Amino acid sequence: MAFLKFTDVGIKSLAAAVPKNKVINLEYTQYFSAEEVKEVVEKIGVYERRFAPSHICASDLCYAAAEKLLEVNNISRDEIDLLVFVSQTPDYKMPATSVLLQNRLGLSKKTIAFDVNMGCAGFIHGLSIVYSFMATGQMKKALLLDGETRSKVYSPKDRRTAFIFGDGGVAALIESGKEFGESYFSINSDGSKADLIKIKAGGYRYPSSIETLQEKVVDEYGNMRSDEHGFMDGGEVFNFLIKEIPPDIKRIFEFSGISRESIDYIVFHQANKFMNDYLVKKLKIEEAKAPFSIHKYGNTSSVSIPLTIADSLAGKLKGKKVLLSGFGVGMTWASAILNFDDCVIPEIVELE
DSSP states (O other), X not given: OEEEEEESEEEEEEEEEEESOEEEGXXXXXXXXXXXXXXXXXXXXXXXXXXXXXXXXXXXXXXXXXXXXXXXXXXXXXXXXXXXXXXXXXXXXXXXXXXXXXXXXXXXXXXXXXXXXXXXXXXXXXXXXXXXXXXXXXXXXXXXXXXXXGGGTSOTTOTTTTTTBOEXXXXXXXXXXXXXXXXXXXXEEOXXXXXXXXXXXXXXXXXXXXHHHSOEEOSTTOOEEOTTSOEEOHHHHHHHHHHHHHHHXXXXXXXXXXXXXXXXXXXXXXXXXXXHHHHHHHTTOOGGGSOOOHHHHOBOGGGHHHHHHHHHOTTOOTTOEEEEEEEETTTEEEEEEEEOSSOBOOOOXXXX
């Protein structure tokens, strides 16, 4: 594990964008019976999701969020020193999507821009990276862009993943300021469990071919996917969560010296309702302190934590202390304790 501490850096503003296209899960019955769908949906707690059409990528959602953020904060584009793009659904294998966004947003050529290929814990990883750059004292403002179009990754014919994932993008404006005080991070990884959530083919270890694109029955229940669809072993992911997440949250409290009672909100990665309900109960958290958005947007991977903040905590963060907890593909997991000043969160943008 790695513990990090930062002083006088924080999130000044946060904007989010989602596709306007809304999917009602109980009506998502093209490949499964209504009874099967109802059983799955009630267990995972995902009733609506947003699906990006073919012409919208994660970068488009992040661009829309960033434009809104720059507008409402009246930020000059020349003031942005750093742009970090977190995603596992980039525009291209190369070049880096961050560089495309630097140009598209009209940022200075002096802007540092790079991608971070991380999944469900990626927003916290991205924050820790941006905070590290800001801690040098050489930068004034940074953009952390985090976007995913997970609806394009998973097979609609595999009931284990067909009803969970959705799309979204966020932009966070990060600045230096005494008002932010101290922030704490715990960053962890365990590559021995990499097979729990994976897309086997389409990279350079298993390149795309006619065979990797063919759908096939993968189990005795008739679920179908290709080797280029995402796979998730839900049972083992839950076992991972039980083992790693509560201890990590305990460790960050010990590292920071901050008491559980002083935390105003705890925002978990929106994996599914069953998992999040377990964490709330296990950690003895008041439900009012643990906002959720999975019922409206599904699991948007690394976007889910900031999207939940934008959806549920706008106007509620002034002077608040918030714990973030992300976990998933890798397997990786991360926790952070952040102080918020008056974080500007505009209305969520809907993109057609």
